[in-house]
Amino acid sequence: MNGEKPKKAADLPYRPGVGAMLLNGEGEVFVGRRSGVRRGPRGAYVWQMPQGGIDDGETPAMAVMRELAEETGTDKADIIAETKGWLTYDLPDDLMGVSWGGRYRGQTQKWFALRFTGVDADFDLNADGKPEFTDWKWVAMAELPRLAVPFKRRLYDEILAEFQDLAEPKATGA
Numbered sequence: 001m002n003g004e005k006p007k008k009a010a011d012l013p014y015r016p017g018v019g020a021m022l023l024n025g026e027g028e029v030f031v032g033r034r035s036g037v038r039r040g041p042r043g044a045y046v047w048q049m050p051q052g053g054i055d056d057g058e059t060p061a062m063a064v065m066r067e068l069a070e071e072t073g074t075d076k077a078d079i080i081a082e083t084k085g086w087l088t089y090d091l092p093d094d095l096m097g098v099s100w101g102g103r104y105r106g107q108t109q110k111w112f113a114l115r116f117t118g119v120d121a122d123f124d125l126n127a128d129g130k131p132e133f134t135d136w137k138w139v140a141m142a143e144l145p146r147l148a149v150p151f152k153r154r155l156y157d158e159i160l161a162e163f164q165d166l167a168e169p170k171a172t173g174a
Helices: 060-072 141-147 150-167
Strands: 014-023 029-034 051-053 077-082 087-090 106-116 133-139
Touching: 014 060, 014 077, 014 150, 029 060, 029 141, 051 060, 060 077, 060 106, 060 133, 077 150, 087 150, 106 150, 133 141, 141 150
Parallel strands: 014 106
Antiparallel strands: 014 029, 014 051, 029 133, 077 106, 087 106
């Protein structure tokens, strides 16, 4: 270890990031099946909403649109809401020294609700050549915590608390 003391979780910073709750016209949420994740019984906990880090020089709104395009292959969405503050989660001990090269204890994220303006055929999970997801589906907002890995459930509950009123189907013109 080159004479360095191992860092305690409390000594590590949070990685800044963003997340996207992409809603269709029926009020359902896009979730993707994570590539290479085999956590949980019979594949449980492999679904999540698009999320990722913020690059240098990006605002959170710019980052969420970039992450959405990278992970879903489309940017056909409008931002309709964002969380009041930054939401955090801690990695479990078994991932603490593994994820992000062991540099972070978890993430602090700004979450955005976006209204999908395209059609399902606009999704291309291989668009950037490094797919984050192997499959995707629309789910009811209330299903999200059940689909999330256990260490992100509190985060998903907080997101739902802020965005729950957006689950109503979009009104169509008369």
